[in-house]
Amino acid sequence: MKTTRQQQEATRRQILASAVDLMTRQGFDGTTMKDIARAAGIGDATIYKYFPTKDRIVVGYLDDAVQQALDAALQTPGFAGYQLQEKLQRLTDAVLEHLLADREFVAQVRTLAQRSPLSMLAEPLAARQRLREAVASFLEAAEASGEIEPCDFKGVAGSLYTDYLAGVVTYWLGDTSDEFADTAQLVDLSLGVLVQTLRSGLVNRVLQLGGFVLRSQMARMAQHRSGLLGLLQLARQTVGSAPRREQAGEDAPPAPARKPRAARPSAASASKKRKGTP
Known part of the structure; x- marks a missing residue:
């Protein structure tokens, strides 16, 4: 049965998520394509259709x-x-x-x-x-x-x-x-x-x-x-x-006031999100 674009994208994202999890725990060199494929729930050969390496x-x-x-x-x-x-x-x-x-x-x-x-x-x-x-x-x-x-x-x-x-x-x-x-x-x-x-x-x-x-x-x-x-x-x-620099005989207009910056993640939220962060 032919997979849809949505199914292909879901599989691709699952491969990425599995790779991140495995490589975080085992390291890049300690993780194989076969490891990632099995963690993602796909065949050993299927992963190469999405990522060759x-x-x-x-x-x-x-x-x-x-x-x-x-x-x-x-x-x-x-x-x-x-x-x-x-x-x-x-x-x-x-x-x-x-x-x-x-x-x-x-x-x-x-x-x-x-x-x-x-x-x-x-x-x-x-x-x-x-x-x-x-x-x-x-x-x-x-x-x-x-x-x-x-x-x-x-x-x-x-x-x-x-x-x-x-x-x-x-x-x-x-x-x-x-x-x-x-x-x-x-x-x-x-x-x-x-x-x-x-x-x-x-x-x-x-x-x-x-x-x-x-x-x-x-x-x-x-x-x-x-x-x-x-x-x-x-x-x-x-x-x-x-x-x-002055513009064509008149002073350059002053820069408008800055808008407030978006808030950064708090220390509490960061600690919840991080995976083994030093």
Whole structure:
């Protein structure tokens, strides 16, 4: 009997859930495709119709998690009226919220990515393309409202954001502060620096330096936690003190007031959701 699309999607999700559970308990190397198939209640050969390798299962999990987080962020009440920084913060928070329940598994994924980076980067993830489009739309809306100066690198901003997001997740995995307060500060400071830079019209400097910093330095700096936060605080103060360019004979309009941020998961809810989180 031919399976429907809904049945196929249900099987796919069951495979992912079983893989996450097994790999969390047994490790990536200690889990086989046969183990996952049997835990998912499907035949040993059937699993290969959905995922040819364990690496693809991991990538499938990440793709689903990010897409669900993006959907959740876009469906936030009043999201369309958020300012640029609030939109990016809400999206970043949503990703961390979706990864929270599987935090120990995500830590294994990070180790796998460091061991075999090409297996992660080579995949044409649908979530990656959606992130690029979403960030570009955020920038377009900010331009249209006069919140930021016009910028001509909206096409690459999404790619930079995915690199930034990977750095935030790496930092979050090592964050032992109460309710991940250090990660919240990192996100607030770093996105604050970005938006203030865009408001100041320093777009060319962002274009020249942003890709290098995010791609080459974020993961390394995340290991020096206090130093990274201090650098971001200094950067925000420096960029925030730069005068904004005047527009056609009149002062640039002041930036509208920020909307309150979405609440982060509490320590109590985090402890209930986490599976063996350190």
